[in-house]
Amino acid sequence: MTYNIGLLGLGTVGTGTAEILLNPDGRSPLLRDIRIHRVGVRALNKPRTVDFEPGVLTTNLDAIVADPEIDIIVELIGGVERARELILAAIAHGKHIVTANKAVIARHGDEIFSAAQTAGVYVLLEAAVGGGIPIIQPLKQSLGGNRIERVTGIINGTTNYILTQMQDEGAAFDDVLAEAQALGYAEADPTADVDGFDAADKISILASLAFGGRVRYEDIDRQGIRNISPADITYAQQLGFTIKLLAIAQWSTAQNSLHLRVGPTLVTNHHPLASVNGVFNAILIDADPLGQVMFYGPGAGKGATASAVTADLLNITALLQSEKLEDGLHPLLTCTHTDYCPITPTEAVETRFYARFLCGDRPGVIGHLGTCFGDHNVSLESIVQIGYHQDQAEVVVVTHDVREGDFHAALDAIHGFEEIDDIHIASVFRVL
Missing domain, CATH: 3.30.70.260 (ACT domain)
Incomplete structure (x- = not known):
């Protein structure tokens, strides 16, 4: 059976996803059952590296989410409000969702997952955290028998690149930021990255999965890296530390609550996260009885993120091809909790x-x-x-x-x- 995809957005990640789906040789045989039916773009006459059949490209994204021939919507436009509108409209039309949009999930995940639960559709978001690092499904499945105690992540490649360069070159923050922007690692407006908003989006998603409760974005204690000086980098090294922007979600058994924070943190040089440099990401899980396990890899980019998007498409396709479950949605691939986690006060x-x-x-x-x-x-x-x-x-x-x-x-x-x-x-x- 063939499943039709509505692809919203044909930027870097959208193009990478299309390239995988249009060239399935040597990949999972399930990819042959996935067909790109419509692609939503901003402009039809823009030069592109992927060729589509006539009529596939359109600027009418609302028509895509309402198209009765489409089974799965892949949302890759970014942003918050427009993405939220399109995702909710697609869910209302009974379509499954794959998204790489951490911001819309962090801020409106409660609304989106509640709507998906009511409509009986899946919302998968492996690409929203850690780029190509498989972390969402492992938290849902492979680590499901563990009691998660702490999630610690370097989950923003831009800030990790800046801090690495400051340490290696002894350069000031502003100089390295300009270099990162010239290389395309940082946006013209770097606020989301350097002030910790992006990492806060991502840790809210990971915490919700790890600790089985919804998380309010505003409960995250957030600090960025603008105030780190070369002197701080040098003194940290002299004391045997490396400075990293860490996102941490930690459960307190004594207080029966969760603490969430994002901020520059001194890490001992022998710690597993100390050697994660450049634009790479890593997520360290402390769990009982497993102990520590770390997921490491490219945290962004065309190939890495498209790989994660495709993995979600394969998961949905496999489920749709299997026999229908008596109880509805597969419990390992949907959001079933509705209560919020109690939060430990920062003080x-x-x-x-x-x-x-x-x-x-x-x-x-x-x-x-x-x-x-x-x-x-x-x-x-x-x-x-x-x-x-x-x-x-x-x-x-x-x-x-x-x-x-x-x-x-x-x-x-x-x-x-x-x-x-x-x-x-x-x-x-x-x-x-």
């Missing part, structure tokens, strides 16, 4: 911190810092004067595991400490 989370201070070079500064931290139950692993910056002493502090609320209370006290009124907090990062 109650325990973690280690790195902080760099600039202060007047006079006796007693380190002692005053130590006193402020001690008065707020912040235990210090190390406190050292590293050097000087524009006639000010640079002091670096690394804590043991402490409550975030206590740590920030100590910082507030340091700001208000009369004896050291010339102190400035240059940077603060978490330590894994």
Whole structure:
């Protein structure tokens, strides 16, 4: 039986997906049962590397999602509101969905999956997180017998490239960002990447799957990488750390709640994620009884993302060809939970911190810092004067595991400490 595809978007990923579907030789035999019926584009006269039969291309995307001859919609237009409208319209017309759009799922996943459940259709999104890294289906299937304790990911290739170049070249953030934009690794407006929005979208999806509950995007504690300086990179290296933008979802058994955060984090050099460099992504899962497992690979790009899109198409095609299940949708390929995860308040989370201070070079500064931290139950692993910056002493502090609320209370006290009124907090990062 042949299944007709409506492809929305023929950009980099859409073109890669079409190339796979139009050239099935040497790939899964199921691909021969998938036919591109219509392709939605912005302009018909744009030069393209893929040739389609006359009438396949159209600028009317609404007609594609309503076409009764189409079985599966592949949404690759990006953005949020227009993609949401088209996905919901397609679901209302009884069509299965494959999407690479992490933003629309992170912000409107509750609405989309509820509609899909009611309509009895699948929404698959392997390409939305990690590019070509298979992580969505492993969380649903292969790791289903485990109790997931923590998901830690480098899931934005742009920021990982920037931090890698800053470390290797000793360059400033702005210079490396310009280089990344020239190479096509960063957008002209890099906000979604460098301010952590993209990683927050992705960790919300992973957390929902790993911990069996919906996640509100606004519950994610988010920080970007704009404020990381070459000095922070250097001092981290001297202390045996690498700085990475990590997205973390961690379950607290004691508090029976989930903590979600995205931000620059110091990682020890022997940690598995420390050696993930350039535009590559990696996702580390801590699970019981499995232990640790890491998924690593290209996090974006034509071939990687198209590979994940095609995998979802194959999954849906295989299910549609199999006998219909008595209970409706396959439980491993659909979203069945409707409740939200309880969220741990950021101030109650325990973690280690790195902080760099600039202060007047006079006796007693380190002692005053130590006193402020001690008065707020912040235990210090190390406190050292590293050097000087524009006639000010640079002091670096690394804590043991402490409550975030206590740590920030100590910082507030340091700001208000009369004896050291010339102190400035240059940077603060978490330590894994």
